[in-house]
Amino acid sequence: MNIRLLIFLLFSVTGFAQENKFPTAKTDSIINAIQLPKIPSYQVSVEKLGAKGDSVSNSKPFFDKAMALCKKNNGGTIVVPKGIYLLNGPIHFVSNVNLKIEKGAKIKFSDKPEDYLPMVLTSWEGTMLYNYSPLIYAYDCKNIAITGEGTIDGEGGKTWKTFKAKEGKGKELSREMNHTNVSLIDRKFGTGYFLRPQMIQFFKCSNILIENVRIENSPFWCVHLLKSESITIRGISYKSLNYNNDGIDPEYAKNVLIENVTFNNGDDNVAIKAGRDHEGRANSATPSENIIIRNCNFKGLHGVVIGSEMSAGVKNVFVENCKTVGYLKRGIYLKTNADRGGFIKNVFVRNIQLDEVEDCLYITANYHGEGKGYQSEISNVFFSDISCNKASASGIVIQGFADKKIKNISLNNIEIKSAKNAISSTNADNVILNEVFIGEKATVPSAAK
Template identity: 40%
Template sequence: MKKLLLSLITTLLIFSCKEESKKEIVQEDPVAKIIEGIIVPEFPDKTFNIKDFGAVNDGKTDNTNAIKEAIKACTNTGGGKVIIPKGKYLTGPIHLKSNINLHLEEGAEVLFTKDKKAYLPVVHTSYEGVELMNYSPLIYAYKQKNIAVTGKGVFNGQAGKKNWWPWCGAERYGHKEGAPQQKDSINLPTLRKMNEAGTPVAERVFGEGHHLRPTFFEPFECENILVQGVTFTNAPFWVMHPIKSTNITVDGVTVSSHGPNNDGCDPEYSKNVYIKNCLFDTGDDCIAIKSGRNDDGRRVNIPSENIVVENCEMKDGHGGVVMGSEISAGVRNVYVRNCKMDSPNLERAIRIKTNTLRGGFVENVFVKNIEVGQVKEAFLKINTHYGIYANQEGNYMPSIKNIHIEDVKVDNGGKYGILIRGRKANPVKNITFKNVTIKKAKMPMLVEHAEPIQFTNTTINGAKY
């Protein structure tokens, strides 16, 4: 009997230890912990079809009020799904409310009006890392909870060489010499001065008479956000820009937009972000993680953190996954895995950019299982001298450390396999490469002011490091 009891106790102890070991393994996986902690919004089982509120799918009728009334009715009953059925619907900006799932059925296309006055009155938003009052984003939510944009339809910003894009000031995007643009003194220069002076955001009023383009989808100070299945095209500016928000899921989204500054997804001052199964075919960075520009970033002081990017395809864009250049509040805990990047126009796969005016920090970046077909400049570029020739020097020394690259194959490495330009006063620290193969790089690497890279089973142009 004693032997039987001892055997049972031993078995229970072994089982208990195994279970505790499993728990420890789960707890030690930071990616699983981030994903499990993200709240994905759920909605009441109620539907509100915009056609029941007077919407017309002819691509010409203004449906702004019909969509607004459908959202209002849904909100008044506690939330649910606002349906945009098959067809073309012209509208002004859409403002989401808590507990609303804006759902585009397959074959639905939302066309955002080219009438800029429709995006007034101005709202609290941001431009290149600086908060201001400006034209409303095309899809906007301010201080809301549990919101979603889902479905298989298309959001068409209708930006182009005759609408929004010329304001960037580049001839290739339709700007004509002498026409208004964002670099005019009343626009970006004024906003930069307001940033430096600490002007209250309520007094940074732009909009009509100014030329700063709105973002496409912007949840501002929101919680529990889902963007799933939809396509964004012809964006005026940045496409998805969650700012000061938490618990963000971007799943199966297609961004096909080649305008100026058409970044695919730019989490800023945001926490707990999961970007998966997406296709990025963009005119600028595919994903750019940000945290404010200069004094504004330091004023807000909210790092972007706990960001997972996986199973995505970066078809075109300036960078695959980028941190910066608006990075003054810092970025940490970024995980990029199981992604494919391939384009003759893709300049860098992984990029970190800052300077001593932006300052900030980047730490704990883990890149694993990435397939890169072709990049123009470098697979990895870390640059702490970003914009040095445009008077971008200041007194805020950036810090970059703990960048880990593992299981990566690059078929055509471009100009450099690895390009790192740190600072003598604060070198880039703790960069590791494990099981990495980079082929056809014109120069294997150029590294300045960085601790020696730790290589394990890594080859560049056939040479072992």
């Protein structure tokens, strides 16, 4: 080997190894860049406007009136006192508003699809389109919050649940429109296409806070942070077990702090996304980046996922001090395929405690074995201080392509007490293992008899 090449390779590997330390200075700078919303002092109670927390009367007109009064006063706090408030339709935010759901209060949305018309500009599984309004929706707003110790119930387990079996036509049409660059104004879905709305969607918003509330029974994704930035989500809890009930989906999102969240979801707990296929790649100037997930309790399908819709790219993701409180299929899951393109890079995961999973750590560039022509770049992924009691399938999986290898994966201080399969690594360069134990730890070799 050429001596210069050898020196370069040694320098590169050494430099990569030195990067393994969790970059607290970077996470501190992200947190310092995140601004909490500034809410004016004006307050209005929906009860005083005429809303009845009797679970039967339609309170939507009074919530709409409260939002209009806040707009007139350049913002304020909408107070939802104790009671169950039925809303036959969505809440649409304006800027500078805090929706405060007090302890003992519940907002319960109707499950009649016609209540969520007219359609609004939204996104569905990574493709921009017009569809039913999310149940709580904000577009192009600043300084918005949902706080309090009350509950938001999306009533997703009845009518909306039946949409899952019927969504195929609409889903495939949306993807075809994505791939053929159909004009956005012509991407109209809603009635007859069975694409369920998200429960909460903040679209092109900034300075967002969601704090302490409980989220239950969403029709689709629970909290969708679309093309938004400067976001804090903390102290919230879930019981949302319907189809595709992802907990939090940052998509084209920047500067996000997710902390002290107790998940219990029918799908991914956190799924970081960045658009799908052709449309996503066209938005490569706005990847999802600078996302911190810490001190959370995972329960559901997967803990933290990146992908599979990540075509604009995902970078600078930091996960630390999290644990499971029940079964997960996979702990940390990075997934993309040859339809996506884009990149996943600079992912740091440390101090994670998993109980029983199917797979502990899983990185694949060949999700569902789909696609061609747009292989993704996956590089610079650092796992450290991770424990798992049992992996019923695999401890660690890394799957690249022969002509597009996954690069620079560091595994440091990993202990998986039991796994059917220990490690499966294909088409990966520069995978560094240090203090990795799968199964029983080996001791000194026994003497010959």
